[in-house]
Amino acid sequence: MLSLLMLQHLLVIAVIYSILSISLNMAVGVTGLFNMGHAAFFGIGAYTAAILSLAGTPFWLDMLAAVCMCGLVAALIGLPTLRLVADYLAVATMGLGEIARAVFKNWTSLTGGTMGLRGIPQASLFGLTFISTARFLGLSVACLLVVYAVAEGLLHSPFGRVLKSIREDEIAAQSCGKDTYWFKMWALVISAGMAGVAGSLYVHYINFIDPTSFTMWITFFLLLIIMVGGLGNNLGAVLASVMFVAVREGLRFIGLPTSIGAPLQQLILGVLLLLVTILAPQGLIPERKIIARQTDHAKGQ
Amino acid sequence: MRNLVQLLVNSLAAGGNYALAAIGYALVYSILKYVNFSHGSVAMVGAYLILGLTSSWLKLNLIFAFVVSVLLSAFLGVIIERIAYRPLRQRRVSTLAPLVTAVAVSFILEAVVTIVWGVDIRGYGLPVVRGWRVGPARVTTVQAIIIASGVSLMLCLHFLLTRTRLGKAIRAVSDNRELAQTLGLDVDKIISSVFAIGSALAAVAGGLVGLDTFVYPTMGFMITIKAFAAVALGGLGNVYGAIVGGFIIGLLENVGVWYVLGGDARWKESIAYAVLFLVLLLRPAGIFGSRQGTRVL
Numbered sequence A: 001m002l003s004l005l006m007l008q009h010l011l012v013i014a015v016i017y018s019i020l021s022i023s024l025n026m027a028v029g030v031t032g033l034f035n036m037g038h039a040a041f042f043g044i045g046a047y048t049a050a051i052l053s054l055a056g057t058p059f060w061l062d063m064l065a066a067v068c069m070c071g072l073v074a075a076l077i078g079l080p081t082l083r084l085v086a087d088y089l090a091v092a093t094m095g096l097g098e099i100a101r102a103v104f105k106n107w108t109s110l111t112g113g114t115m116g117l118r119g120i121p122q123a124s125l126f127g128l129t130f131i132s133t134a135r136f137l138g139l140s141v142a143c144l145l146v147v148y149a150v151a152e153g154l155l156h157s158p159f160g161r162v163l164k165s166i167r168e169d170e171i172a173a174q175s176c177g178k179d180t181y182w183f184k185m186w187a188l189v190i191s192a193g194m195a196g197v198a199g200s201l202y203v204h205y206i207n208f209i210d211p212t213s214f215t216m217w218i219t220f221f222l223l224l225i226i227m228v229g230g231l232g233n234n235l236g237a238v239l240a241s242v243m244f245v246a247v248r249e250g251l252r253f254i255g256l257p258t259s260i261g262a263p264l265q266q267l268i269l270g271v272l273l274l275l276v277t278i279l280a281p282q283g284l285i286p287e288r289k290i291i292a293r294q295t296d297h298a299k300g301q
Numbered sequence B: 001m002r003n004l005v006q007l008l009v010n011s012l013a014a015g016g017n018y019a020l021a022a023i024g025y026a027l028v029y030s031i032l033k034y035v036n037f038s039h040g041s042v043a044m045v046g047a048y049l050i051l052g053l054t055s056s057w058l059k060l061n062l063i064f065a066f067v068v069s070v071l072l073s074a075f076l077g078v079i080i081e082r083i084a085y086r087p088l089r090q091r092r093v094s095t096l097a098p099l100v101t102a103v104a105v106s107f108i109l110e111a112v113v114t115i116v117w118g119v120d121i122r123g124y125g126l127p128v129v130r131g132w133r134v135g136p137a138r139v140t141t142v143q144a145i146i147i148a149s150g151v152s153l154m155l156c157l158h159f160l161l162t163r164t165r166l167g168k169a170i171r172a173v174s175d176n177r178e179l180a181q182t183l184g185l186d187v188d189k190i191i192s193s194v195f196a197i198g199s200a201l202a203a204v205a206g207g208l209v210g211l212d213t214f215v216y217p218t219m220g221f222m223i224t225i226k227a228f229a230a231v232a233l234g235g236l237g238n239v240y241g242a243i244v245g246g247f248i249i250g251l252l253e254n255v256g257v258w259y260v261l262g263g264d265a266r267w268k269e270s271i272a273y274a275v276l277f278l279v280l281l282l283r284p285a286g287i288f289g290s291r292q293g294t295r296v297l
Helices: A004-030 A038-054 A059-081 A086-106 A133-155 A158-168 A170-175 A180-206 A216-229 A234-253 A258-279 A296-300 B002-032 B039-055 B062-090 B096-117 B141-163 B165-175 B177-182 B187-212 B219-234 B239-260 B265-282
Strands: B132-134 B137-139
Touching (some): A004 A158, A038 A216, A059 A180, A133 A158, A158 A170, A216 A234, A216 A258, A234 A258, B002 B137, B002 B219, B039 B062, B039 B187, B096 B219
Antiparallel strands (some): B132 B137
């Protein structure tokens, strides 16, 4: 019923989503920046990689370019919007996400418009070409491990602690002398860069790109994943990604016609997100709160 | 010159529509200090309800359909508030949670509408009625309806807010919720009525959009963005500012696109986003907002 190839394909998708959810976690889960336009970063990374690759750029270079491009756009976006409070930021990023999608759709000479770009070359690294799904799975897992390591490393560093403090109470963080604007900017840039990694992986896997892959629905899906996995919990994000990709494919297998199946899936996931947020606003697996830490002084007694 | 007048007429109609949608938004914000993402989705539901009522076996008269849809949408708004926002209001959660639930509600509503009515663009399928000539311009019947109903609804709202007890209560709660509570006002009920009013207006706006053009499942987001742009432009929480903002956006979309972008309609949609961005960048308090009142930064 479930062939090995199918399984590998699902895992690749799950891994790409894992990278994306870790990237969204960086902005939303850790720093509390409600970026509703995250799919745009995914798209910008993907299109950058696709366009460069079609022009003959090697894989590692177009991934690097995708990351840089995303980071740059994030910085530009962040410049005006990061001064804003959550509500404004959410709508502003939502609007920007839609502008990005409009650009993907309308700048036909560059992006192929609604028809998209096809025939994107396969990824190849050190002379090894990643044609088969199994090999690509290996490549993507490697990327995931790198992204995960970076994310966790940042999370547990002083930098990460400041980000978390911004999430909890930005004014308090400011009163401790932290330049929150600078930290938020970096959080957004890193988040976007990681999405760029996912973007370039995606185009080298599917070898095709079009604007429909970068709708708000993707951002929503990612939001659900990190809520279920626990805001700021990267391992939870990975597990939830696997789970939800499996659920999504499972729903597809039930055999309903797409006209019912797709919105039904949206309905179920929407209800799920609603329930999770109302019942567990910090995500299902919240971070361990450090209530008190034993000091040497206390231990001595 | 002739073009300009026609464009102005179009702007009035479009602006009136956005203003209607924006009012509900501004009302809820003034009360809750919170941006209601699902507002546009309620407008979409209103539009689809009219579609369903006029085209299904019920075959209701259009005006009747509007009324029923408005009532049902008001009810929907109240339910949404009950389920998705009130539980969070009573607990002290981060500002993230209500935003997430609002987004979830939008997607749920969009999914339900798609399941029932399909994903295609639908029109109300009503017979085309001739419009009128006003000077050098032509005004379609629908545009006249939009302008007329928009103006009358706004006047009604003004009357409600300034001359009735409920209106006074709403203004009190929006000014200082805790104080209003200590004075004995039932804040929960007032919030529910604000949602009902806002959703009713949203349904009218949605229905008018459907009447003027067509309905499609993702129109909710479009309306949300435009309403928010109007509200941000006018000054968040200021109902009258939202009206002005709506008309300005209508103006920019029609006159602006014609003169600046050479009439390339593809970028028309982006105007609202651009306005929003510029407002947030240059003057986040909007035209009429007070600089201290709005906690933007």
